[in-house]
Amino acid sequence: MQSFRTELENPIVEKDIIELEKKIRLFKEGKLDEERFRSLRLARGVYGQRQQGVQMVRIKLPYGRVNGDQLLRISDVSDEYSRGRLHITTRQDIQIHYVSLDRTPELWAELEKNDVTLREACGNTVRNVTASEIAGIDPEEPFDVSPYAHAVFQFFLRNPVCQEMGRKFKMSFSSSDKDSALSFIHDLGFIPKLQDNQRGFKVMLGGGLGSQPNHAELVHEFLPVDQLIPFIESVLRVFDRHGERAKRLKARMKFLVQELGLEAFLALVEEQKIALSYQTYPIQTEGFEADYEALKKIEAPQVSIADEKEYNAWLQTNVFAQKQEGFFGIGIKVKLGDFYTKEARKLATLVKNYSGNELRLSLRQNIVLRNVREDLLPFFYQELSALGFTAIGYNSTLDITACPGTDTCNLGIASSTGIADVLEDVIKAEYPEYLNNKDITIKISGCMNACGQHNMAHIGFQGMSIRQGKLVAPALQVLLGGGVLGNGSGRFADKVIKVPSKRGPQALRAILDDFKANQQTAESFLEYYDRKEQKYFYDFLKPFADTDNLTANDFVDWGHTEEYVKAVGVGECAGVVVDLVATLLFESEEKLQNATDTLNQQKWADSIYHSYTAIVNSAKALLLGESVKTNTQAGIIKQFEEIFGAEFELGTSFSEFTYQINNNEPSEAFAKQYLLDAQTFYKQVDAFRTKQLQHDTTK
Template structure:
């Protein structure tokens, strides 16, 4: 495991990977608690999957951008450490499965050679920053949001403000008012705006899906771009301090905003201003400018198209004009987000030689080739056809989104990929008019957590189970009436009816046939509004009957054996249980981080590490007394009440901690706060040792 140490140029990354290797070893030796170890590996993109003994590894690709060289590296890693299959997620990541835990450090080291990371792809961290895959080429965009998404990714990667929050935190940048990145379902969503020639963003806060979907609230009509990162940091500081940590289902940002109210939340955000790393933060965009003059000089190979009808249909459904004259983007519809390394390598070489060496993965689990000059379109069609990458219907109704479901996910209740596969066949074979229909989207999730975004689609399906006496069959909740309205507005689907999963295809047929017969030149959403939920419930109700189930109804899609409902423990957003000794051990590590950051002149980082030292040390003593610690703010309050007279400081404990909000991140304060954190930790450690001696003496 040591051979990769000298091959990584970035010492911070090298230290991170070595730390993972060390913690794996300590875990195997029984020296690190399993729950605590889970938190560490999740923050490094290593996620337990449904099958025992292997891991899913999530590769973090900010706003879905991947170069040809990076894709080649990912393909090499997948072949060496996994199965050669690459899975595109609805957050523009790539996942590989069936990886041995012991090999994850070296896998990570290999990826970092091409500047690809696993860091904070899972766990209670800032997840992958997503963006419209057409950002930078969108004919409707006021400006390219890619540099801003990239800057946010870079600034908060390994940032101490967001390493151990109560839950995950998601951000998205749409390229225009069409809101194709779905800002309204994110913890923070951004839509680009121009005001008197100045760049800025419309900002939405507190959105989310899951079992209780919530529309994000508007907090800024126009936030100047140099205020973007300071505002995000303020929000993350509040979420870290006040967000729920014990009740997992109530720990997302949306519940914090609902609980204290938007006005009170924004007041807490305002109180963070003095402590921020930067009051303004300029984001440079020069590196994102492409030389289209050079791209125009690419030699066009001779090619003949035998299937002219197929080529014309492909141009209509899969090719998008760019805002750059004479250039086009090509959409590749990737069935269920799965493709393989042999095709990935050929695709990588294609874009390196004949485009701008860049792909974008989409929120609908597809691939977008960018910057193809018009004369090259016939050549690309012929090359992509050889790879099986010319299936019609990119971003159309037939382009169904689905999470992995019971294939690999611990939380999956019923198969989502299996039913998606079948519904796709129904559409292509029976409803070809939907090959280029953008009005209806179909999304499927294997459980209520909505990784397939089923509850914001015009037609959605959620994996469930249904009973007939003592027997259990896979089922689907049918949801209707969701969608993107634009400019930060959207709507969530209504739960209409639950049906046995094997009747999903017929449910889709009934819905589409009714729409065709009765809608009058109106969108599906308008038609749904006009008819109302009960109308759809009534004609779907015969499909929900369970007294006439047959043997096949008890076998899920893609399976040959009888369905068994098996739901494990989800990890991706899990809240860990801290043992006192492990927590204090990690406090020592965080104290070392604070000192290292101070020596590197990273004063804001040092201060936040010191803050975490103080809070976690206090938490350890509260846990020793079996005191519930729901939030960091609660820890501070409870510690002062219980231990204020026993662990004496020059000022009350709350005032001692909240120095962080009263001082700018200067060198002098960073030094003082490190000294304060060190002093407090020594006092806590001494107090805990006396407790243990007393307990042993009993």
């Protein structure tokens, strides 16, 4: 592959993209090991697919906000570098698939021309900051959380504190106490509150899904808005330093909080304060509200509705009043989150011309148009109908959430999109009463990692496999009883029974039929589930779990024609094995250069953190050379002192040398001194390693 130059106005972004191109080249030349390359690649939104030789690219769209020009740019990129299909995720991103690795830098450069990034969309970073898709127009919101979600996104993008954590970190902002952004399943979740006319947030910490779902804990009933970013930075510093790094399944924030205990964890958070880049951080809120006076003057063609019945059904299920009088939001139900660039371009033009040039992607993989005048609703219906975007059932039981599963994901065990497609057909044909039911949610994941959020749904399905002798068939774990309770509370579904995938529709029918037959007056699905209890559902679903009577059809997954093969974690292209210690030391040099660059930019706190990571990285390199296992940064510091403490002249213990970061404010003087210390330590480590290698070759 040939080097290229971008033509971007932002030199930081340009450097980032050129660095990706350089690392791809080094990887293909066998000069960068696969594990380190994977880490860098993922942090740039480039994710290996199930299909070898191609990548999934995740486009990071903070709180799902997209303007018309950005959607047009994304469409151009998808057509040029992919296959013209766009996939909305449950974190309000857009993914495109089947991208050549070699072309990802130029793809990224094209996106950045409209201020769209891939940076930190994947990997062990702060992932996309999500928010309620109706933030800013929600009649029940105390205030618009969009500016705060945006500020958090901006502050932590490329922030050295969160570039190489042990695992990913997720945050959400709900617009009201309904908690539609699901604070209870996030590492940090925020719900807006007013106290004495002052803005603040209720804060939830340590939630998560996956194979071991955990309900977040309340840490603040009211955190003033100017403390939002300092608090998040403190939490991230603790997670970066003390979070697990060796055992991937135990590396999420929820496990660290469980291990330390909430009180001890918050004590560590408090200890970070002196080192923070800001003690308070006021957030600008201007520029997020639409120009409603201009919107009132927009003119659109007059239309006549051919089918008033269909139009009224659409109004009832897909249209809702905003808090701004006379304006409405429109929910577009995007089946499985998939739509195409042809429709995307027309949608972009529509919002640019008639509704303030903004749309939001939703946590349920849908699209929300905002700021539509009431008198323009017939026109919008006509235009959206021509695009196939007026299917009723937005945010209803019919609106099933599903991850990509075995279609493209390395980790998929069974097809989630295939079964979702079939279950939607079942509901439409047999249960019309659920077309506008907002009280029961169905969610599907292709594996235990819960990207489809199956274990917090009223009715959830998780992709699995099931055996009949030596044969393996695709299966679904049926889960019941999850849901959002509001104001930071929620519940996780119980695992009820595992059934062959082809019997998923029968299981759903049995559940809905039993609910209809046994529901008491005004009883919700969750109340019904709690009254009947888990074993009741196991008993009436048990016949569907019998594997003695499987047919040939049961061994073919939904959406497939060939016999099922369980294939998890298909490898990406392999790189040549190289010296990992040398790689770590090379990375230390890069971190020191980053510390120097940010020092020259007068970003004292950033420079200090780069110096800190260079010190820890250099120490880790020598420990790795001694085959010492390291699973946290705090552990590295402790182990290095125990094993190598006497070998280095630092003027103090290694822990005190390193933890200067905790005891000094981020001043220019300390940033310069700490960088000098880090450079001196690196030189000593490099000399020590060189001496080791010379000794090894003379044995």
